[in-house]
Amino acid sequence: MVEVDGLTVGFGPLRAVDGLSFRLRRGAALALVGESGSGKSTVAAALLGLHRGTGAAVGGSVRVAGTDVQQASDDELRRLRGGKAAMVFQDPLSSLDPYYAIGDQIAEVHRVHARASRRAARARAVEVLERVGIADAARRSRSRPHEFSGGMRQRALIAMALACAPDLLIADEPTTALDVTVQAQILDLLHSLREETGMGLLLVTHDVGVAAESVDDVLVMRHGRAVEHGPVADVLGTPSQAYTRELLAAVPRVEARRVVAHAADRGRASNRPDHPSDRGREGVPSDHAPNGGREGVPSDHASDGGREGAFGASGEVVLEAAGLRREFGRGKRAVTAVDDVSLTLRRGETLGIVGESGSGKTTLGRMLVGLLAPTAGEIRYAGRPHTGVDPAVQMVFQDPVSSLNPRRSVGESVADPLRARGEKDEQYVQGRVRELLERVGLEGAHYNRYPHEFSGGQRQRVGIARALAADPRVIVCDEPVSALDVTTQAQVVALLGELQRELGLALVFVAHDLAVVRQVSDRVAVMRRGRIVEAGPADEVYGSPRDPYTRQLLAAVPALDPEAAARRRAARREPVHM
Incomplete structure (x- = not known):
């Protein structure tokens, strides 16, 4: 072929x-x-x-x-x-025309190649949409791309590829x-x-x-x-x-317990400078998972007995959320994205938040940072109720490309938090920015370079440097490694772990990748439809999950062993009752 x-x-x-x-x-x-x-x-x-x-x-x-x-x-x-031969591209949203119905776009492909009538092409579009698992395909074929979820858009692209039965x-x-x-x-x-x-x-x-x-x-x-x-x-x-x-x-292996990182191993992945000319070739990370050297932290509702972390069993609570709720829309059209979520976060620990797309993870993270106001509930920083944005709580966003201004140098972007808090000494600002760039594994000389001159992993390092510029106590990481390859991903995770150990940062790590979350987290909260369905020490949640939804998530994680992958694929065909 x-x-x-x-x-x-x-x-x-x-x-x-x-x-x-x-x-x-x-x-x-x-x-x-x-x-x-x-x-x-x-x-x-x-x-x-x-x-x-x-x-x-x-x-x-x-x-x-x-x-x-x-x-x-x-x-x-x-x-x-x-x-x-047909191709399915990485980003279905940019591969589909936003102005035309999904079914019309698939039918056009069939008409061009098979010289079919409009009616036959339309019927073929509905047929292939049904084949890829789109429910109520005749009706949904009239929907536009923005009305589909990410997974449904990818199915629609596969349906388009199948329209002419390629080899x-x-x-x-x-x-x-x-x-x-x-x-x-x-x-x-x-x-x-x-x-x-x-x-x-x-x-x-x-x-x-x-x-x-x-x-x-x-x-x-x-x-x-x-x-x-x-x-x-x-x-x-x-x-x-x-x-x-x-x-x-x-x-990262979802079945592997976290490995304590020793001092000698620090920085093997994160201290090595990355040069923009070497895009996408950022080296190989440490063999040790950067987890802060902790073997597990009890859930929000459990006692603190037995916790062994960098800051002891009675770590200072730096962030609390009580009964958080967030609705979008009004009246009958209102959608509840987060529903009665409570959590605590201590100095130096990492709370992983996992769940499917639409589970409310990102909405929760944005509320913790202050970018969204909760419809109900309260957020407390260092024991004090607080609303709005607080410099002590910063965010590292999922897409470093869209979170950095392409028309400004990376140094100027990192300097924004310093200037926002009133720093007037330009020499100090530029010196501090260069220190931060070096601290995250880049070079001070990169100050005047622009985002497009960096690889994806390097841009994410810039985002971390910008978050550190505000001297935060808490960093909320929203899918910080989801778009990176495994070695770059491991480097960014290692960098976050090293910064956490040295600065005593508390991290909220929001991700859909369960293996990465286990690698970095002390505690894990599993979200579904806006609620936390299970929470506890990472090893307990992964080792003996109580909720059927958690077990379903773990069963969906890819296995490196092809035979195990085949067994999991067969098991996924069995219905899960929740």
Whole structure:
């Protein structure tokens, strides 16, 4: 189905893909795995000739479904794209036209390739939407993209790809921004589609667990080249290359207890300067999980006996929330996003908040910071009731790209909290900003550089430096690593752990990735439909969950063992009663 020989793709002086060769037989599944900047998505685009007309220099040979992509005419490429091979992109919202109904967009694809009538194309759109699990497909086909959830939009993109029954599906990071249960549903859907239709699958992902769930073979990429290639069980079970072993070591395991980080291990991942010219190649993190050296903290309603943390069993309570409620809208249209949530946070500890998209995690985090006022309930900082924004509580946002002003240097963005509190000495401000940039593993000389000159992990470090500029006691991290590859993710987590140990920070870590949350958290609160359904020490919640919903979340976490992944996939087909 796919024959790639000596593929090279260059953008000016940068060679993104360097002499890559591989095969994908009909009906098989191959994963391209690697860090950001390894060239995975560039390869996927080359398979459909998407670099044509962009100025990219493409060399080597690429044949897909019998079509020589390099030599094909524009008409031949149009017949290949969507007809024989279809692509599902990472961000479904930007891949769908916001002005047109989902069904109309799918029907257009079918009409172009199958030369079908409007009525037949419309019927095909409803058919494929039903096939990908969209309930009441005839009605929902008239909905626009913003009326779908993230998981439903991804299903709609898969339905569009299936409209012409392609022989090959190319999926570029199809589950990156999805929570674990929706991710599991998408992966299960891809697996069942392969079984039923016999189509081939090329999966591009930085998540090794996703690869284990979905494919027959894995090709590990680094700096545009193949590092290791073979059956998924062999590559993930007994990797032969050091880089593959390092990549696997960086993957957080939901079943692994936290490891106490020793002083000698501090900073191995976070002190190393990252240079913007080395985007996406930020190194390999420490083997030790940065958890602050604590083995568990009791839940909000339990005693403090037995806590062994950096600040002792009677840690000072720095933040309390009592009966928080937040509604959006009025009257019958009102939606309750957070419903009667209470929690406490002590100096130096990390509270992880997990749940699916729409569970109320981000709304709760924004209320704790003061960006949203609660409809009911009270928030207390250091024992004092408080409303509005307090410099003592800062936030690290999910998307470092949109949270940094592209027209201002990163140094000026980090300086904002200093100037907001009245600092007039410009020499002090710039010196302090340079100290903070160095503290988070960047360089003081980066002060005058702009966000686009940094990799994703480096931009997140800038966001952390900006939060530290206000000298906070609490930092609320809203999905701070969800868009990062595993090694960069581990570096950012290590940095947060080191800062917490040194500064006595309390962290609220909001995430849908249960493995990462276990790695960093003392206590965990599981949210569902705006309420906390289970809370307690991290090892207790993960080791012996009481609530069926918690067990369902844990069952959806990807497994690195392909055999275990198959067992979990079978178990997920069984209904869960809640």
